[in-house]
Amino acid sequence: EDKVVQSPLSLVVHEGDTVTLNCSYEVTNFRSLLWYKQEKKAPTFLFMLTSSGIEKKSGRLSSILDKKELFSILNITATQTGDSAIYLCAVEGSSNTGKLIFGQGTTLQVKP
Amino acid sequence: NAGVTQTPKFRILKIGQSMTLQCTQDMNHNYMYWYRQDPGMGLKLIYYSVGAGITDKGEVPNGYNVSRSTTEDFPLRLELAAPSQTSVYFCASSYTLGGVYEQYFGPGTRLTVT
Numbered sequence: 001e002d003k004v005v006q007s008p009l010s011l012v013v014h015e016g017d018t019v020t021l022n023c024s025y026e027v028t029n030f031r032s033l034l035w036y037k038q039e040k041k042a043p044t045f046l047f048m049l050t051s052s053g054i055e056k057k058s059g060r061l062s063s064i065l066d067k068k069e070l071f072s073i074l075n076i077t078a079t080q081t082g083d084s085a086i087y088l089c090a091v092e093g094s095s096n097t098g099k100l101i102f103g104q105g106t107t108l109q110v111k112p
Numbered sequence: 113n114a115g116v117t118q119t120p121k122f123r124i125l126k127i128g129q130s131m132t133l134q135c136t137q138d139m140n141h142n143y144m145y146w147y148r149q150d151p152g153m154g155l156k157l158i159y160y161s162v163g164a165g166i167t168d169k170g171e172v173p174n175g176y177n178v179s180r181s182t183t184e185d186f187p188l189r190l191e192l193a194a195p196s197q198t199s200v201y202f203c204a205s206s207y208t209l210g211g212v213y214e215q216y217f218g219p220g221t222r223l224t225v226t
Binding site: 004006009032034041042043044045048088090092097098099100101102103104105 | 147
C-alpha cells in the first residue's frame with residue numbers, strides 16, 4: 001500500500017530558528033513529490049520535486065529530494081511567526097491522473 | 113480568474129440528510145479532485161476526474177458520489193449523511209505539463225453531521 005509519512009508531527013520553535021521537516025514515502029511508480037503550506041484554509045503550493053539531488057529554493061524555504069532513500073526534506077531558515085502553519089507533503093504515485101497521496105502533515109508553531 | 117471555488121463554506125446536516133457540495137474551476141483544467149481532511153490528518157482522496165464524463169474512486173469513496181458533465185464543474189454528493197462524514201472537504205484541479213501535475217485547491221467546505 002502506498003504511504004507517505006511526515007515527521008515530526010508537530011514542532012514549536014522561536015523566531016530566527018532553522019527547522020527541518022521530513023517526508024518519507026513508499027509509492028509505486030513515483031512521479032513527483034510536492035510540498036504545501038496550509039494556514040487557516042486551503043493548502044497553497046510550495047514546491048514540486050521530480051529529480052533527485054536538485055534543491056528547490058524560494059526565499060527562506062528550500063527542499064530537496066532523495067529518490068534512492070525515498071525521502072524529502074523542507075528547510076525553513078530564520079523562521080518568522082508567519083511561517084506558523086501545517087506543512088503537507090504529497091506524492092504522485094500513479095500514472096497520468098495527478099492523484100496525490102498526502103502525509104499527515106507537520107504542524108509548525110513559531111513563537112515570537 | 114477566480115481559480116477553484118466551493119460552496120457552501122459551512123454546513124450542518126442531520127444524520128440521513130443529503131446534500132451536494134459544489135466545485136467550479138475557471139482555469140480550463142481537465143483534472144479535478146475531491147479530498148476530505150479530518151482533524152490532525154492529511155488529505156484523503158475521495159474521487160477524481162480526468163475529464164468531462166470520466167470519474168474514478170480514490171482512497172475513501174464510500175458514502176459519496178460525483179459527476180463531471182462539464183470541464184468546469186465537479187459536484188460531490190452525500191446521499192445519507194453519517195457522523196463519520198464530518199470533515200473539511202477540499203476540491204482541487206490541476207493541469208499537466210510534461211507529465212507532472214500541480215494542484216490548485218479551493219477554500220474548503222466545513223461539514224458537520226449531527
